[in-house]
Amino acid sequence: MRWITYKNAVVATCLFFSLAFPLLSLLRYQHFMMGSYDLAIFDQAIWHYGRFEPPISTVRNMNILGDHFSPALILLSPFRLLWPDARILLILQAVIVSFSVYFIFQVLEKKLQNSLAAYSLSLTFYLFLGLQYALDYDFHLVSLSVLPLSLLLFGLFNEDSRAYWGGMLLVFLLKEDLAIIIFFVGIYQLVIRKKIKLGLITLLIAAGFFYLESTYLMPWFQDNPAVVKNHIDFYALGNNKGTMLITGITKPWIVLQTMVDAPEKIYTLIQTHLPFGFLPLFSPFYLLTALPIWLERLLSATQARWLFEQYYGISLTPFLVIATGQTLKALSKRVTFKIWQLPSIIWMTLVIFFLSLTVAVIKHAPITRLIHSTYYHISTVEASMNQAVSLIPPLSSVSAQQPFVSHLSGRSEIYWFPEHINEVKYVLVVNSRPATPLNDTERGAYITVLLKDKTKVLVYENNGVYLFRNSQKK
Numbered sequence: 001m002r003w004i005t006y007k008n009a010v011v012a013t014c015l016f017f018s019l020a021f022p023l024l025s026l027l028r029y030q031h032f033m034m035g036s037y038d039l040a041i042f043d044q045a046i047w048h049y050g051r052f053e054p055p056i057s058t059v060r061n062m063n064i065l066g067d068h069f070s071p072a073l074i075l076l077s078p079f080r081l082l083w084p085d086a087r088i089l090l091i092l093q094a095v096i097v098s099f100s101v102y103f104i105f106q107v108l109e110k111k112l113q114n115s116l117a118a119y120s121l122s123l124t125f126y127l128f129l130g131l132q133y134a135l136d137y138d139f140h141l142v143s144l145s146v147l148p149l150s151l152l153l154f155g156l157f158n159e160d161s162r163a164y165w166g167g168m169l170l171v172f173l174l175k176e177d178l179a180i181i182i183f184f185v186g187i188y189q190l191v192i193r194k195k196i197k198l199g200l201i202t203l204l205i206a207a208g209f210f211y212l213e214s215t216y217l218m219p220w221f222q223d224n225p226a227v228v229k230n231h232i233d234f235y236a237l238g239n240n241k242g243t244m245l246i247t248g249i250t251k252p253w254i255v256l257q258t259m260v261d262a263p264e265k266i267y268t269l270i271q272t273h274l275p276f277g278f279l280p281l282f283s284p285f286y287l288l289t290a291l292p293i294w295l296e297r298l299l300s301a302t303q304a305r306w307l308f309e310q311y312y313g314i315s316l317t318p319f320l321v322i323a324t325g326q327t328l329k330a331l332s333k334r335v336t337f338k339i340w341q342l343p344s345i346i347w348m349t350l351v352i353f354f355l356s357l358t359v360a361v362i363k364h365a366p367i368t369r370l371i372h373s374t375y376y377h378i379s380t381v382e383a384s385m386n387q388a389v390s391l392i393p394p395l396s397s398v399s400a401q402q403p404f405v406s407h408l409s410g411r412s413e414i415y416w417f418p419e420h421i422n423e424v425k426y427v428l429v430v431n432s433r434p435a436t437p438l439n440d441t442e443r444g445a446y447i448t449v450l451l452k453d454k455t456k457v458l459v460y461e462n463n464g465v466y467l468f469r470n471s472q473k474k
């Protein structure tokens with residue numbers, strides 16, 4: 001049958017994971033287990049885009065273009081209009097990531113010269129825990145970057161200029177610091193592939209976009225500079241960007257030492273490369289192009305960036321898979337054999353596939369939750385939380401506890417409890433879930449105060465869920 005081809009098998013696999021990964025995210029959302037912070041920020045911004053309004057986030061108290069330059073998110077606003085719910089972003093994110101494999105497979109097929117080997121290795125993309133953790137944890141720009149980066153790499157290795165420049169443009173419009181990755185891709189073109197003209201053009205465009213976005217465009221949107229994060233916090237190298245750069249160039253041993261000076265960093269390095277048999281570390285392509293991703297994570301003073309279980313590693317996925325293919329191809333030229341008429345490259349890729357599968361199973365990959373029936377059941381507390389959310393009118397202002405925020409982000413005013421509890425129309429809390437930045441004692445104290453406040457009408461109370469209406473707010 002002519003329709004049974006490896007390319008069609010890849011499309012079918014993409015479709016399968018385009019169903020599995022969204023289901024994983026939607027069930028987590030249904031259980032009010034999302035981190036909520038980033039999902040709420042971007043959902044509110046995209047909600048504003050759909051209304052032709054500036055992408056303001058009241059959770060961050062800023063225009064999101066001043067934090068990360070991400071105008072590409074406008075492309076998602078029509079989908080949110082079709083289904084006015086934050087969950088559409090989780091679905092789109094999972095689908096976008098899942099279909100990245102379509103381009104990665106074609107790179108591997110050309111490189112390995114064997115469709116079965118390319119398909120086997122492509123599956124490690126989905127098994128990678130760094131990718132699954134990201135899809136299991138909110139909505140992030142870096143997750144969306146996987147598709148344009150995969151498109152860019154397809155254009156690079158398969159000599160497709162439209163894919164190369166198109167992927168590059170999407171990267172620039174998605175997040176300003178991703179331009180640094182493109183800069184290193186330019187170095188790879190220049191130094192390793194000896195494509196002088198293409199490498200120089202890539203370098204200059206990447207540097208130009210990064211400078212334009214970070215120096216002019218983002219500050220122009222920063223109407224509240226006090227809340228803007230410093231995303232370059234490499235304080236082990238110095239107190240300002242100039243000192244950091246000079247230290248990094250003149251004292252590279254400090255950079256290397258800082259990248260492995262904590263157990264969490266070493267663990268992340270091991271867990272990232274173990275499923276691929278540490279083969280990416282033998283690829284000049286990976287060592288060069290993945291370097292800025294690792295520098296941003298391991299030099300950061302923000303400890304969350306060091307953690308493997310966080311979302312920061314997802315952008316590495318296409319680089320890891322392609323680099324593994326490069327190393328296996330080089331290895332297969334030195335080690336040639338046949339077993340059951342199958343060449344060595346197939347057996348090598350199957351070994352990596354089963355290694356990735358073993359790691360995913362042993363580490364209880366997030367996707368394995370889908371086989372547990374209990375994950376599909378809603379608790380009585382969660383039912384009460386849903387009921388309370390449904391009682392809040394669509395455009396009313398709300399101060400909500402962490403688990404609720406992303407369920408209420410499609411409005412002009414949504415705040416992170418206990419912010420603005422006396423200025424909003426509704427306050428929503430639950431005494432059995434996290435209340436970051438409050439601890440349990442502080443959360444309980446706030447609930448007690450709200451119950452005693454005569455201006456706060458208790459609209460709903462059940463299973464520790466409290467919904468208050470401000471009687472003085474019209």
